[in-house]
Amino acid sequence: MEKYVLGVDLGTSAVKVAAITKNGIIAAQQSSSYPLSHPQVGFSEQDPQDWVTGTTAAIHKLLTQDHIAPTAIAGLSFSGQMHGLVLLDHNNQVLRPAILWDDTRTSKQRQEVETKMGHKFIQITHNQPLEGFTLPKLLWVQENEPEIWQQATTFLLPKDYVRYCMTGKLATDYSDATGTVMLDIDTQSWSKEICDTFNIPLSICPPLLHSSELAGHITDAYAKTSGLQANMPVFAGAADNAASALGAGILQTNTVLSSIGTSGVVLKYESNAQTNYQEVLQFEDHAINDAYYSMGVTLAAGDSLNWFKKTFYPQTDFSQMIQDAEHSTLGAHGLLYTPYLIGERAPYADAKIRGSFIGVDSSHVRGDFVRAVLEGIIFSFEDLMQIYASHNNMFDTVISIGGGAKSPLWLQIQADIFNKKVVSLANEQTASLGAAMLATVGLGWYPDFISCTKNFVKVKTTYNPIPEHVSQYHELYAIYHQIYSQTKDLSSRLIDFRQKNK
Template sequence: MLYIGVDLGTSAVKLLLMDESGKVLNIVSKEYPISFPKPGWSEQNPCDWWEQTVAGLIELTKDFDRSAVAGISFGGQMHGLVVLDENDNVIRPAILWNDGRTQKETDYLNNVIGKEKLSELTGNIAFAGFTAPKILWLKANEPENFARIKKLMLPKDYIAYRMTGVFSTDYSDASGMLLLDVKNKCWSKEMLDICDVREEWLPGLYESSEKTGTLKADVACELGFPKDCIVAAGAGDNAAAAIGTGTVGAGKCNLSLGTSGTLFITSDEFRVDSHNALHSFDHADGGYHLMGCMLSAASCNNWWMKDILHSDDFVNEQKPLEEDGRLGENHVYFLPYLMGERSPHNDPSARAAFIGMSMDTDRADMLQAVFEGVAYGLRDSLEVAKSLGVAPKSTTICGGGAKSVLWRKIVANVMNMQVDTVEVEEGPAYGGAILAAVANGCFENVEAAAAAIVRKKDTTMPSPQLVEKYEKGYAKFKQFYPALKGKY
């Protein structure tokens, strides 16, 4: 049997074909546009997602027996607002996770409704990227569109709805809407009232590995897949990536160095830190997780290399940093807040900065500062987790930035943790395929599937000497944001 994982990302949809042993047979990626209609806005047309997903599925399976496709599931960009009318037409472009227009609504939720109340109802406070502030923005700024709403959903769930006709979501993705009572896994009636949302607008709630339906006849015909091909609920991209790296069961950790950066720690207990600096979400394995999210991670490197240096020679630019004695000795620091910051500062107005440059600073120093700045930003979230008594000693790592041996070494020493890579580095898409296999009964549960399928590849250990140097570096780094906060 064959299983497909659909990773609905911000710039492209990545589709992965896997057999029941976990072997990856094919990967296809299809890009779609993103629009920025105003400064700080970020939108996409959900119909573009669907068109490219269908095209990708056909290309993915063209050299395989399509009758053997037994299941499909998802990882998807979180928090996006997709709204449909009574005829299932998309009312307006989806407002994405990295859209910053909702500062007024975020402030209203945090300061008028109150952070304590929000945390009591949902386990979280409002962040500008979350779905609930977007709903309030739509109501205030586009009342004619708000009045047309009959269905309100998240990005990957739009694809699932088009596939099955079943209006569904999973707990991990729903956790990022600020409408879910995360601890008790149900919609919060009080939050729905606060946001003027009717419960009939919201999808049914499922565990990530739970079957929600099968392909509609016309979709199965177009794809050439069996009509009884099951579709599982799937997960938010970070939870799906965690499945794909084996980060399941209590006490596991995964770091993602993608466009955004995340620290993801699993738990069998529901935990909330006193300042809600970390997100407290449901996990795709049926448990819970703490997550710190940086809005800019590998994208910082992409910005520095392509937009500033006008280079795509990532390998050679890193070579000077591999010289003995460079790591831990940099006097240049970088604050990685190119798009504001979420965890732990919750400050959309925060901005990036280089600090400590002198006449002898060169491009290698600047690149090293970018790598270290992202690692220090992730360390900020780890420190919050430690305050809750959660201190993992090792972590897996995934995302485009994880391909850099040097960056992994920096992360291992800044975090003072063993850093493991896995054989299949396809994160959310692989996690989605695993969830589909579980939903179809190939494995008893998600933990059993991860134990059987996910395999480690390389390990990077921290060095006591470098750890000591980076402790001093981090002590300086964490002073910079408070010093600059009033200047943004």
């Protein structure tokens, strides 16, 4: 009987569960969606039980519809949306809806961290206390929901809550822990200094595990609910960006990941914990022991295209939108777009900046706007690529995954703007694949991730930069790069006006 591992990718809008063979072949995959709540402007929440229900439903469909025998599944692991806050009481019951990564309510708490700890905070965490991270969320609950805070005994990240419901064991992994900005990067332990400064009991922090470490076993209760075998090994898993990096083969310093999902990520493997990008980029533990990655996030990358389609192409599929963009031209006939729909994280940590189209005139048609959105998202990535260049941290290959890897046009735009070789992968389900790789190494199927990658990660297509395009995009990028500084005050004033007149 062929054996499988399950890679569980717990995303923001849906969970995907893939059954993957020892050779990295996805034998079957199922998904289940769940709702997202925005109770106020800037708020983003989910019910953690929806994650559990969705994951269980997807597993059940794998077993029943795809006929994957429970006895053939050797183990499972996770990729999970980062930064989300799940608060549990002394009975490990959820106290309130989870506050998600794209929630921006915590500007006041971010300022509090900066005021009280200043550069010392950055020395400990190697990161700024941005609004989306977990620590400011804890402080927001502490200040605004004291009755909830008094009951809080443990916090978890999203994937960790699902794993707890499967195994009955509380823990998080190091890659997700760094995303809380409560972990001391140098000592690889929860920071007592940070917790003491903000009156957070150290006991609220869950136990720490390496991503491929055994976290527990499927309980009898969850086995009955899901159909999985009781006592099956469950491994800790990783933050979604770390898992995707692993599934894309980002294991060397010469490669960079370009990932376009709801948000966009530029991610680079780092071997030295002392690498310093002046806190403009996030610095996180990798899913691989004793390795790291740097990362910059564009908050509304794929979300920009989703918004544009919903608003201006409601009855049209994405392929038709891209065809319209192909009828435009490089530079969209002088139209530029900035993807700051919900604020920005890097290189501009600014919750009030908003997006814009610059250069609109009566000659522009819908295809120009689509092309401008595609290019604007990649220009925002180039802002991040330039940070590596300024630190002489060079690379020669960009691995593109997500929405940006589904279109030859968009892949070529990336190669031309980055002026680097861009490759797409035969298997684009890198988060599920990375989660599965963690389980295979945890099970001992492979001795290390390098050997696992040789079977799991395959290049599909390579795109090389076109010199003429590179020159034109270089000129356009110089204009794009000025838009933030010239619109940030206008955006802030418009946000203030909206708040006063809502």
